Amino acid sequence: MDCSVCTTMPLILRPPRNTICGACYEGARSILNMMNKIESDKTMDSPNASPASPSHNSCKSLSTFKRWYAQQLDQMNEHKHQAAFLESFVDAFRAQIHTDITVTPGNHGSPIPSHKAVLATRSEVFKNMLDSDECKAAPTNNITIPELNCEELESLLEFLYRGSLGPEKLEQHVFALSLAADKYGIAYLQKQCEQYMLNSLSISNALDVLEIADTCSNQKLKDTTMKFLVENIQEIVLSLQYEAFVHRSPHLTVQLSRESLKVANNIK
Ligand SMILES: [Zn+2]
Known part of the structure; x- marks a missing residue:
């Protein structure tokens, strides 16, 4: 297809040059959705937000993209200056x-x-x-x-x-x-640590992460880690860390064994 957006020489296409390929169409939809999501998140974060307000700012077409992008760059620069000031x-x-x-x-x-x-x-x-x-x-x-x-x-x-x-x-x-x-009680640090642990979950650290999640009563982290451990239970049980974990945290070992059995037997 002669796409008027991604072709290298749009001028050789016959007018009105308004056909676009599937990939460009999807890309344009994604940009619009992203713009609307960012605007909607901003409205929700602002102190005077009302539940009806997100749609108020929604971007209907890409014609506003250039101005919108320039505004985002301005705001990013402003945040950089603020960060430097707080430094x-x-x-x-x-x-x-x-x-x-x-x-x-x-x-x-x-x-x-x-x-x-x-x-x-x-x-x-x-x-x-x-x-x-x-x-x-x-x-x-x-x-x-x-x-x-x-x-x-x-x-x-x-x-x-x-x-x-x-x-x-x-x-x-x-x-x-x-x-x-x-x-x-430093919630922001807690959040950063949680994000780091979720992103770096591996066979070598998952048992430690499970213990931390349990100690900190972080249910989201505990559930994700438990699921990861169950999915990799054979490697986990054969790993060097497992024996020490069993001695340190017998209650978590019981939970992990039961979860693995449930999954193996397809029980909900
Ligand atoms: Zn295209």
């Missing part, structure tokens, strides 16, 4: 500017200077620890996070200041950070 928090942490508290890791690691305001705004649990009332005095200059070692605590603090972590640090400390996010 000054990280600088204050690194350079220890006006720090007013230290946070100490377990195993008598070195205390890390930090800012009470950042800890309190990122975690309700830290806020309560730092608050004082008639029953308790506020800790004046140090709090201890006994379950994290020095590197893990540094990564936790970096996340609290920056709102993100490099993939290497996330990979290295995802289990410790997930447990800390659960304990200290």
